Amino acid sequence: MKKRTLIYENIFKNIFIIILSLILYPLVIKPIKEIGVEQMNDFLLILSILLVSVCFANFEFSYQKSKIESLGERMFLHIVVIPFGLLLTLLLLSLVTAVGVVYPTLELTILLFSFLLYIGMILYDFWDILRAE
Numbered sequence: 001m002k003k004r005t006l007i008y009e010n011i012f013k014n015i016f017i018i019i020l021s022l023i024l025y026p027l028v029i030k031p032i033k034e035i036g037v038e039q040m041n042d043f044l045l046i047l048s049i050l051l052v053s054v055c056f057a058n059f060e061f062s063y064q065k066s067k068i069e070s071l072g073e074r075m076f077l078h079i080v081v082i083p084f085g086l087l088l089t090l091l092l093l094s095l096v097t098a099v100g101v102v103y104p105t106l107e108l109t110i111l112l113f114s115f116l117l118y119i120g121m122i123l124y125d126f127w128d129i130l131r132a133e
Contacts, residue, residue, distance in 0.1 A: 006129050013078045014122055017085040028090050032097050040102045047098060051091050058084040058121060063132035092118060
């Protein structure tokens, strides 16, 4: 299996996740902005639990445990990873929005932390797929 093919497939998958996240963003964010400030801390707790769960699932998954040379299995693996990436992206955007409502001065900081976490997820995904044989 050529590494170049794996890289292109992974780039396409991650671009697809970003585009899908941007399409779904307005649908997810609108209800969050309608949550009362007094309930937002509970919502942030729920978001935190979901983020930990998604991160654990995403980082536990490994291309290395699969038959990466098989096109069918490789495409299935990419499809399995998409919900994790999409959910992580939407949860991070929700977190930034919720923090912006409750703690406006921290919104930029949380945005930066969320961006770094997302970049880490993408880099891990590339590292994992490149070490698979």
